[in-house]
Amino acid sequence: MALHFSNASRIYDLARHCVRFWGNDSAFEITFYLNEEALSKISPYADRDEASLLHVFDVNRARIEKAASVAYSHSLQRQSYHRLSASDLLLEAIMARSDKHGNREAKKPKKVKPKEAMPVSTFASIQKKELEATNLKKK
Secondary structure, three states, X not given: OXXXXXXXXXXXXXXXXXXXXXXXXXXXXXXXXXXXXHHHHHOOOOOOOHHHHHHHHHHXXXXXXXXXXXXXXXXXXXXXXXXXXXXXXXXXXXHHHHHHHOOOOOOOOOOOOHHHOOOOOHHHHHXXXXXXXXHHHHO
């Protein structure tokens, strides 16, 4: 099933030094813990107090939720909680970049035939037309 984040709540957990948020997989509620280190990697100049860390989370919520979805989908056992780290956010960013650019190995550039090659400049274009015109007159 797909993971949904319909609950917009999030809290800073002082004991675990992380932001806690929730997602739903069908009828199951999954708790996610995003540690301070990951939040400081997202925004290295932010303070490490509750308000600042929650602000970093809010600003980057879509990215964090996507990373949580990726981590959850790759887990072998479905658990009621997941701890997310900076490496989970990095993995999500790499996967998003590869999705955006596609598989570069599969998409090889088309070879342009010499007749289809575009002239380099306007002057070259004029010269080419004149050459073609003289070749037609000779025939």
